[in-house]
Amino acid sequence: MPLQYINELLGLPELQLHNLLIINAEEVHLEAKPVAYKQPCPVCQSEEGVIRNGHNEPRKIRHLNLLGKRCYIVVPSLRLFCSHCQIDFVWVYEFVSPKQRYSYLFHRQTVEQALGSTAAHSARMQEVPVSTVQRMHQEALPAESERLSKQAWYEAEHTSDLVLGVDDFAIKKGHTYNTGIHNLRGETLLDVLAGRKLEDLRAYARTNPSFLALKPKAVVMDLAQMYHTWISECFPDAIRIADRFHVHGYIIESVQAVRKSVQFTLSPRAKAILKRDHRLLNPPGDRLSEKRKIQLNVLLAFSPLLRKVWEWKEAFSHWYEYSPNVQVATQGFHRWLQQGEHIDHESVQSTLKTMRNWQNEIINYHRCRWTNAIVEGRHNRIKAYQRRHYFTRNRVYYKAGILVECNRHRLSG
């Protein structure tokens, strides 16, 4: 193939190829030189007094693969001299930054791959050392994170009916916690702040005026008092919603607590069956297959108390699904509380107390039907990210990495 066509393939108009140094099954090495003869002096910005003044060792730059082969471009490291300013300088190429061994395009492609999967995968695809990819990835993160965050915040500021989700996630199990601030409708992660104590949250609001400038219609949270206190301070007009799946979790816990007490009183055979099939008690009954329904009925026949608590749980799902408006939901909620009062078990009574304390926030779901389900999915993404990038110990890179990981799919398209 004539070199001029390869020149076009490379897409580097500043270069003129003049020699094919090596070509084999894996690699192609091309020798090139700048099209221009001179570059302006960095001091006086003029080419007038500039002369070429020899060269240093040529540079070998890795570029995008050419026809499936690793491609290296060998360019002279030209020395220039400005007679006006009496200074030496070296030729600056547009396709690669000074002293780098990888072209900008190669760099970008490698980072894109690392963002999409892992540094190890990108290193394999690009045939470069993993440590190099990790370095490129880390260098690219802050800018990429800032770009995506700007976009996410712009959207949140310009959304009518903004609904926020606030939830915590652990960096490591049982270790420090982060609080994530999510735009639920926009499906973006707006920010990650260290901690989940009221003082951490207040400090964040103090130092982030753009957060306080948001106008959320509603905020979804679990039943953590500090989140509700904080959000009512920041957004007194927002509807605070107790997250449906967290609330439901309390009911499931009570069902299982009753199941454990009941199990204790049964014959060995019944006990074994109940233990084996205890998960059948959790999902809504109408979502079970016919076979599972029969198995469930066996369990419920073991104990009237177990049946009662299961029916109470079913009534709660029904209340969530079918309350047509907030008035009906309010009445229905009180009926459901009364139903629970007839269940003689301390776990149920303690859950009822929690439900009564949070009734407004729970019922608020029927003013604005949003849940943090999407946030839970995002936590899995963050966990996977943490496993892949265990090397990211620096807080700045860690946060940037998570923001990129959670937002790139939604915003990069």
Ligand SMILES: [Zn+2]
């Ligand atoms: Zn000069």
